[in-house]
Amino acid sequence: MSGAPVRRTPLPGVLVPAGRTIGAEERAAVLRVLDSAVLCSTFGGEARALEAEMESLYGRTAVACSSGTAALHLAVAAVGFDPGDEVITTPISDFGTVAPILAQNGVPVFADVDPLTGNLDPAAVEAAITSRTRAIIAVHLFGAAADVVALRAIADRHGLVLIEDCAQAWLGATTDGELLGTFGDIACFSLQQYKHITAGDGGLAITADPDLASRMRLFMDKGWDRSGGRVHLMLGLNYRMTELVAAVARAQLGKVAEVVKRRREAAAQLIAALGSGEELAGVALPSLVGHAFWLFPLIVDDNRPWAEGLTAEGVPASAGYLDRPLYANPVFSGPVYGTSRYPLEGREYPVGLCPNAEQLIDRTLVVLPWNEAYTESDVDDIARAIRKVHAGG
Numbered sequence: 344m345s346g347a348p349v350r351r352t353p354l355p356g357v358l359v360p361a362g363r364t365i366g367a368e369e370r371a372a373v374l375r376v377l378d379s380a381v382l383c384s385t386f387g388g389e390a391r392a393l394e395a396e397m398e399s400l401y402g403r404t405a406v407a408c409s410s411g412t413a414a415l416h417l418a419v420a421a422v423g424f425d426p427g428d429e430v431i432t433t434p435i436s437d438f439g440t441v442a443p444i445l446a447q448n449g450v451p452v453f454a455d456v457d458p459l460t461g462n463l464d465p466a467a468v469e470a471a472i473t474s475r476t477r478a479i480i481a482v483h484l485f486g487a488a489a490d491v492v493a494l495r496a497i498a499d500r501h502g503l504v505l506i507e508d509c510a511q512a513w514l515g516a517t518t519d520g521e522l523l524g525t526f527g528d529i530a531c532f533s534l535q536q537y538k539h540i541t542a543g544d545g546g547l548a549i550t551a552d553p554d555l556a557s558r559m560r561l562f563m564d565k566g567w568d569r570s571g572g573r574v575h576l577m578l579g580l581n582y583r584m585t586e587l588v589a590a591v592a593r594a595q596l597g598k599v600a601e602v603v604k605r606r607r608e609a610a611a612q613l614i615a616a617l618g619s620g621e622e623l624a625g626v627a628l629p630s631l632v633g634h635a636f637w638l639f640p641l642i643v644d645d646n647r648p649w650a651e652g653l654t655a656e657g658v659p660a661s662a663g664y665l666d667r668p669l670y671a672n673p674v675f676s677g678p679v680y681g682t683s684r685y686p687l688e689g690r691e692y693p694v695g696l697c698p699n700a701e702q703l704i705d706r707t708l709v710v711l712p713w714n715e716a717y718t719e720s721d722v723d724d725i726a727r728a729i730r731k732v733h734a735g736g
Contacts, residue, residue: 348508348655348656348657348721349656349657349658349724349727349728349731350656350657350658350677350724350728351658352607352657354657354658354659354712354714354717354718354721354725355714355716355721356537356659356707356712356714357536357537357541357712357714358549360674361716362714362716363541364540364565364598364602364715365541365591365595367595368574368594368598369591369594369595370460371594372389372590372591372594373587373590373591374697375590376389376586376587376590377587377588378673381586382585382587383583383584383586384407384583384584384585384586384589385548385564385569385583387586387589388582389586389587389590389593390395390407390586390589391574391588391667392589392593393405393407393584393593393596394406394407394547394548396596397532397547397549397596397599398549400596400599401522401524401530401549401681402525403530403549403550403551404549404550404551404553404556405548405549406547406548406549406559406560406586407546407547407563407584407589407592408545408546408547408548408563408582408583408586408702409544409545409546409582409583409584409588410439410533410535410544410545410582411439411510411531411532411533411534411544411545411546412437412439412442412443412534412546412548413546413563413582413729414441414531414532414546414547414548414561415439415440415443415480415506415531415546415548415644416442416443416446416447416562416580416582417529417531417548417559417562417582417612418443418506418529418548418559419443419444419446419447419449419478419480419506420443420558420562420578420579421446421550421555421558421559421560421562422477422478422506423558423671424447424449424477424478424488426447426448426471426686427448427449427450427475427686428449428450428475428476428477428481429450429452429473429475429476429477430444430449430450430451430452430476430478430479431447431452431453431454431468431471431472431476431478431479431480432444432451432452432453432454432463432479432480432482433454433456433461433462433463433480433481433482433484433669433700434455434456434668434669434697434700435456435463435482435484435562435664435665435668435669435700435703435704436482436484436508436619436669437502437510439510440480440482440508440619440669441669444480444586444680445674445679445686448685448686449477449686450475450686450690451511451669451675451685452463452471452473452476453471453668453669453670453692453696453697453700454467454468454470454697454701455467455697455698456697456699456700456712457699458642458701458702458703458707459627459642459710460484460489460629461484461485461640461664461700462481462482462483462484462487462489462490463479463481463482463489463490463494464489464496464699465490465494465641466560467697468497469497469501469524471481472497472501472503476501476503476676477500477503477504478503478504478505478506479494479497479503479504479505479506479540480506480507480508480665481494481505481507481508481516481527482492482508482510482511483507483508483509483511483512483523483537483578483627483635484511484637484681485511485629485634485636485637485638485639485640485710486511486512486513486515486566486634486635487512487515487629487630487633487635487639487640488516488517488518488523488633488634489507489516489525489636489720491505491507491523491527492517494526495526495527497714497734498528504528504529505526505527506527506528506529506530506531506695506708507523507524507526507527507529507530507531508530508531508534509523509524509530509531509532510532510533510538510639511538511635511638512524512635512694513538513539513540513599513602513603513635513692514533514539514599514600514603514616514633514677515603515633515634516633517633518632518633520633523550523635528550528552528555528728529548529549529550529555529618530548530549530550530592531546531547531548532546532548532549534546534547534588534592534595535732536702538637539599539602539603539606539637539715540589540595540596540598540599540602541595541633542583542588542589542592542595542626543588543591544588545584545588545589545592546584546605547632551572555622558577561576561577562577562578562579562580562582562690563570563579563580563582563583564579564581564582564583565579565580565581566578566579567579571581579700582678582706589658601715603636603713603715605715605716606635606713606714606715607631607634607635607636609636609713609714609715609717609721609722610629610631610634610636611640611641612719612722613722613726614629614631616722616723616726617726617729617730622728623733624731625643625644625645625733626642626729626733627641627642627643628641633696636713637713638710638711638712638713639708639710639711639712639713640664640708640709640711641708641709641710641711641729642703642707642708642709643708643709644706644707645706646663646705646707646708646709647662648706648707648732649662649709649732650662650709652731653709653711653729653732655729656727656728656731656732657724657728658711658724658725658728658729659711659712660709660710660711661695661709661710662708662709663703663705663708663709664703664704664708664710666669666704666705667704668696668697668704670692670696670697671692671694675687675692676692683717711725720735
């Protein structure tokens with residue numbers, strides 16, 4: 344880009360205090376736990392209180408655990424499918440979406456995505472269903488709603504479990520204003536450093552089904568319900584959330600509505616500043632409706648020059664979000680357990696499996712970090728940088 348960069352000082356980000364909502368409430372929460380001397384949630388009250396507060400927010404029973412990936416593992420384990428059964432999901436997500444499937448000896452089946460949102464295409468999901476399919480995991484990518492109404496209908500029609508991965512979509516909603524996380528049989532949330540709210544790590548899984556809630560709680564604590572002696576009722580792992588994490592998470596949960604509100608307001612300012620499609624020809628902007636804006640995506644004609652240009656202007660940008668679709672990672676072509684490819688023996692994940700996903704990653708998707716701490720001036724700088732790169736410098 345020609346001339347001085349649009350921005351010389353870093354934008355607020357999630358690795359600095361200015362870009363997080365951590366303050367007096369979180370400090371008091373940590374001290375409250377330390378002063379109690381009870382740091383394990385088996386014996387304390389913070390994790391159970393967090394679950395109750397999450398239930399108040401979403402209207403579903405909540406199970407706290409050690410990470411967002413752990414929450415997805417609780418969900419997949421609760422489905423109770425047999426080794427070799429299939430779970431349909433998206434190729435554009437964190438590996439934490441598919442790791443639990445493999446850990447339960449299931450087979451990830453990847454369906455293609457919408458070329459503008461990167462979310463699962465319901466028609467592709469239905470086409471991927473076989474006699475071995477047991478569940479669908481839908482990811483609300485970047486905070487935009489996947490078509491959960493259609494996916495719910497598909498799951499019901501075929502007798503499948505629908506799991507929503509809401510790690511990027513705290514308080515996201517459909518176009519009708521219905522809360523994401525309330526369509527799936529189970530929905531999973533993350534408290535990792537980069538999410539809307541954070542306790543460093545931590546996860547929550549919610550459900551309206553008492554049996555699924557019971558199975559997830561057992562799986563979270565080694566299959567031990569602790570009410571009848573040292574008896575393990577099912578295979579489970581130690582995915583317990585600590586009291587320190589739960590206490591910080593409780594303070595953060597009280598701030599999530601304001602965090603999402605401010606991110607939406609900043610996104611609305613940016614979209615308004617960028618103007619009509621004619622002024623920004625060749626660039627597609629996200630819809631504001633229901634979006635939780637974990638990141639701010641752009642659809643462009645050539646993402647690498649765009650990402651490099653924006654970064655040079657002081658606005659960090661990533662081309663494609665991922666380096667490759669999930670199925671292009673070595674784990675899907677090499678050994679899974681030891682030297683064995685089980686449960687993927689005989690399975691192939693070739694280039695071209697999901698053309699829309701591959702195009703987004705390789706060619707058309709650019710993502711900008713987004714933050715509730717952005718000021719009007721920050722957003723104006725981002726708009727100026729986008730316009731400058733669009734104009735070719």
